Amino acid sequence: MIRSRHRRAAFAAAAMATLVAAGTPSPAAAGIGDRLFPHLGNPGYDVLAYDIAFEYSGSNSKPLRAVTVIEARATAPLAGFHLDFARGTVTSVEVNGRPARFESVGEDLALTPARPVRAGAPFRIGVVHTSDPNATDGGWVRTDDGLAMANQADAAHRVFPCNDHPSDKARFTFRVTAPKGITVVAGGLPLFREPGDATTTWAYRTAHPMATELAQVSIGRSAVLRRTGPHGLPVRDVVPAADRERLARWTARTPGQIAWMERKVGPYPFETYGVLIAGARTGFELETQTLSLFERGLFTDPRFAEPYVESVMVHELAHQWFGNSVSPVRWSDVWLSESHATWYEALYAEERSGARLSERMRRAYGLSDAWRAVGGPPAAPAPPAPGRKTDIFRPVIYDGGALVLYALRERIGAAAFDRLERTWAARHRYGHASTADFIALASEVSGQDQTAFLRSWLYDARTPAMPGHPDWKADGAVPQPAAAAPQQGGRDPHRHGKPA
Known part of the structure; x- marks a missing residue:
């Protein structure tokens, strides 16, 4: 296992220059040097755990009262440091039980503790704040x-x-107080449910570290459908109560999908799983850890054929291994998450409905040069446009990334490729891994140096020749099926899609 602070220490080295020797906070958001999101993250500490309490009034437009408690360990002397926080009002902050000075700096909260934190020391941060559900830029x-x-x-x-x-992954505890009649479910397993006169407090805790982007809390008039998955795994699906019967036929497929993924890449990595089907119009599905988020419309819109819907379910499930358990070191490594989720989505569709993986890859190859021209190569995606931060989720990291995996399998053979996949999921379980780590492991497992081959596929502006398929052309002339179903074109299984 690779602990997050070990990976993060090397990655944050450049950003540490923003801290003076005494550890005072910089006047602007420092970030940890991510090429795509330069202001995200903060140097100087490693978060170990979050304990987050929300009070929900019953209105989904009214800010929630909240308290966030963070357990961390300093990786440098800290006379001051930053947290990422925006779209809420902070009323007080404590560090190690003492009031701390705070101010908002861009989308950061700059903190100055009453006493500096020495390098290597554990410390606790408590923030009393609101959490605004009215933002239109995510959350x-x-x-x-x-x-x-x-x-x-x-x-x-x-x-x-x-x-x-x-x-910087950490363990999470969520505590949510909501009016009676409201059901709360969060990532991880339940700790307790405590009824009051007019409200109920629900608490959940993750058993394994989680990236902040994967946190999930569902608050609503929901039904929770419970069943048992492989090896006694507790499976719970969350659906609008009014749609319980209508959606049960879809959620009943989850245990079989988990078993299918386990046959491909090894044991499911977490303590529970389930799907959260929300009455929302997001344009995407999301692999939030142990409780993947789906739009209700994916399951109720008749334009989406059953094999397609199931393959999308498998896409988000596959992320529990690729992206959640094994997380990217930096956002440029996100192709490792999306390419693998796309790969198993496509493989599942091939096995269950006859949608040939090779044909999908041939079509992707035809578009690959165009994708690279717009979005950069898979492992060096172009930065998002201002105000469009989710633009990094372009086709080049989905089918374009899966095309890299297909090329590698064609080069090293199916048996070596399957060993690579299992080894990757096991070796980096609950940690982080980078593109360089994948190249090194591919070389190790195949017994041949794959560096030049994979670097060309991952970083070149033009798509390399496909091994074993000299007739494939990356010229944009993509062969289409004679009668392409609208369910198979146009909707990105992960983000910002719609039926063709």
Whole structure:
């Protein structure tokens, strides 16, 4: 296992220059040097755990009262430091039980503790704040009957103060007080449910570290459908109460999908799983850890064929291994998450409905040069446009990234490729891994140096020749099926899609 602070220490080295020797906070948001999101994350400490309490009034447009408690360890002397936080009002901050000075700096909260924190020391931060569900740039999603979270890529800090970068994973506890008649479900397993006169407090805790972008809390008039998955895994699905019977046929497929993924890449990595089907219009699905978020319309719109819907479910499930358990070191490594989720989505569709993986890859190859021209190569995606931060989720990291995996399998053979996948998921379980780590492991497992081959596929402006397929052309002339179903074109299974 690779602990987050070990990875993060090297990645944050450049950003540490923003801290003077005494550890005073910089006047502007420092970030940890991510090429795509330069202001995300904060140097000088490693978060170990979050304990976040929300009070929900029953209105999904009224700010929630909240308290966030952060357990961290200093990696440098800290006379001051930053948290990522925006879209809420802070009323007080404590560090190690003493009041701390605070001010908002851009989308950061700059803190000055009463006493400096020495390097290597554990410390606790407590922030009393509000959490505003009215933001339009990510974070809370207002549903027909409550709220859910969609924090990818940079929006967790619009919900709670945090170190909002996937290189700093931590354990989470959520405590939510809501009016009676409202059901709360969050990532992880339930700790308790405490009824009061007019409200109920619900508490959940994750058993494994989680990136802030993967946090999930569902608040609404929901039904929770419980069943048992492989090896006794507790499976719970959350659906609008009014749609319980209509959606049960879809949620009943989750245990079988988990078993299918386990046959491909090894044991499911977490303590529970389930799908959260929300009455919301987001344009995307999201792999929030142990409780993936889906639009209700994916399951009720007749334009989406059953094999397509199931493959999208598998896409988000596959992320529990690729992206959640094994997280990217930096956002440029996100192709590792999306390419693998796309790969198993496509493989599942091939096995269950006959939609040939090779044909999908041939079509992707035809578009690959155009994708690279617009979005950069898979492992060096172009930065998002101002105000469009989710633009990093372009086709080049989905099918374009899966095309890299296909090329590698064609080069090293199916048996070596399958060993690579299992080894990757096991070796980096609950940690982080980078593009360089993937190249090194591919070389190790195949017994041949794959560096030049994979670097060309991952970083070149033009798509390399596909091994074993000299007739494939990356010229944009993409062969289409004679009768392409609208369910198979146009909707990105992960983000900002719609039926063709």
